[in-house]
Amino acid sequence: MTTAANENAQSQPILLITSSPNTVDAVSTNLAKRLAEGLAANAGDGGIVHRDLGADPLPHLDSTTIGAFYTPEEDRSDEQKAAIALSDELVDELIAAGPIVIAAPMHNFGISSLLKVWLDHIARYGRTFLPTGEGPKGLLADRPVYIVTSRGGVYGPGTPFNHLDLLEPYLRRVLNFVGLEDITVVYAEGTGKGTDGIQAAEAEIESLIAAEAA
Incomplete structure (x- = not known):
């Protein structure tokens, strides 16, 4: 039986974030695209x-943008409104997204x-998090987040150099901070x-797609 809630969930797009400066045949990008395409085929x-x-790098935050983050919308200057528009x-x-797929190559x-x-642009006071007496509260509705990470060496859980992997714990912490806790990590080691x-990452991705289709 299809309910109105199910129909709405199926109509939500999958948000694919790719972050390699290598715009031609990047491993993390290729794997994340396959995962996003497979999930989309199952999702309506x-x-x-x-x-x-x-391909389209975002600008670093500047003082005007940061000031706009913490200025009530009705009090923002025209300059602040322009600065905050991209964020x-x-x-x-x-x-607006349903599942989120993030391609995250390891850099240093x-x-x-x-x-x-x-x-930096999406960690927004009043929009994606709020401070409370018990600590920060994430404001985003939880939904599946898939991190596809590629790395030249081997740093995954259970390996001798796992302590050098700052990528996964950092991403988990920031995503949890804004309310996203349903996180799956695919490693291309x-x-x-x-x-x-x-090849191991490709096989895991196909398994994830099949599980979502079941």
Whole structure:
């Protein structure tokens, strides 16, 4: 039986965030695209909204934008309104989305600077989080988030160098901060050493797609 709520959920787009500066054949991008396409095929007519941070990098926050974040909407100057418009667009994309797929290549043990800027734009006081007496409260409705991370070495859970992986714990912390807690991580490990890690990630992605279709 299809309810109105189900129909609404099916019409929500999948938000695909790719963050590699390599805009040609990046491992994380290719894997994340496959996952997003597979999820979209199972999810109805919402389609995919693709924010390619490598092809279209976001500007770093400046003092005007940060000031606008903490100024009530009715009190913002024209300059602040113009400065905050892109951030509002990014937050609106996030709020409107169903499942979220984030391609996150490891750069120097963490996320790429391109992805960090996106996070800076969407971590918004009053829109995606609020401070409370018990700590910050995330305002986004939870939904599945898939992080597809590629790395030249091997840093995943249970490996000798897992302590060097700053990417996964940081992304989890920021996403939890804004209310997103249903997080699945797909690792493409050792991409600098061969294709075994990519093939393992491809197999995991196909399993995730099949599970969503079941």
